[in-house]
Amino acid sequence: MTSEFELIARYFARPVAGDGVDLGIGDDSALLLPTPGHQLVVSVDTSVAGVHFPPDAPAHAIGHRALAVSLSDLAAMGAWPRWCLMALMLTETDDEWLAEFARGFHALADTHGVSLAGGDVTRGTLAIGVTVHGELPTGQALTRGGASPGDLIAVTGALGSANGGLAAWQAGLRDLADPLLAAYLLPQPRIEAGYRLRELATAAIDISDGLLADLGHVCAASGVGADIEQEAIPRDDALIERLGDTQALQSALAGGDDYELLIALPAERLEEARAALASIDVPLTPIGRFSRRPGIRGVPCDGPGGWQHFPGAAP
Ligand code: ADP
Ligand code: MG
Secondary structure (H helix, E strand, C coil), X not given: CCCHHHHHHHHHCCCCCCCXXXXXXXXXXXXXXXXXXXXXXXXXXXXXXXXXXXXXXXXHHHHXXXXXXXXXXXXXXXXXXXXXXXXXXXXXXXXHHHHHHHHHHHHHHHHCCCEEXXXXXXXXXXXXXXXXXXXXXXXXXXXXXXXXXXXXXXXXXCCCHHHHHHHHHHCCCCCCCCHHHHHHHCCCCCHHHXXXXXXXXXXXXXXXXXXXXXXXXXXXXXXXXXXXXXHHCCCCHHHXXXXXXXXXXXXXXXXXXXXXXXXXXXXXXXXXXHHHHHCCCCCEEEEEEEECCCCEECCCXXXXXXXXXXXXXXX
């Protein structure tokens, strides 16, 4: 049986990848060196087995996904990620599982140059809380509150795929080469896209709860409404093929878990924004416009409002 300290040493303590870590794993706290003239951009997300991911998902995907959903929040601010902390709750210490979990986590961390600077391990129901620290030149954050009437509403990638992947998982599919299942279990945070859009977009959010719910957050924060062109919402061919047109649209509108970015963009900057994303192969699709009129129009108004842990609670 692996002790807590052996477990940390074996699976999580590594030579620090990026710079800016004066003292990492092994002491009571980490010592980090933020870049002068920058703001720290900090976010935390908890992934709970059976709530946010299937407990029997491949361990490397669980590790990847736990970090990806936190990094997605930095992407939505246009921030550059630097460090993270992991609070890991485990039911048991299974070496094979931990090795795979750590492999998935570290691989994504390396992709984005993020150093794991510390964490915590406890026993309980399987859950992973990941705190990420990014940086931005002071005052340059892309928030939810900057959209103006007339700005385009644009989204990266395709929507609904993760929801299609969830359906596929529930139907028994286990092949991670499947594009929908991969979208669900191995989401790619749009860090580079968010960074490139920071000076072009006026507002941004990551689509974690579903397009309508997250668009609603931007509208509320910016004091605007939205007109959507339903047919313009980008959806993967595989999703339409598998679920049919109506259900694919429903997945895109309210499915959640996509981790794409929704931005507000002055129309005259569309081509520049698309060009900025072309070299990283991220499509950017306008799906409507923000408006002075409150409310969201152009989509079914009686659809579900996106994922909520506490439906009916105060907004
Ligand atoms: P303490 O009892 O002082 O809180 P811990 O035993 O929780 O210390 O952790 C020992 C060291 O290992 C700390 O530096 C902590 O940041 C690090 N650590 C613990 N769990 C993890 C983890 N899951 N990932 C990365 N570092 C971890
Ligand atoms: Mg501790």
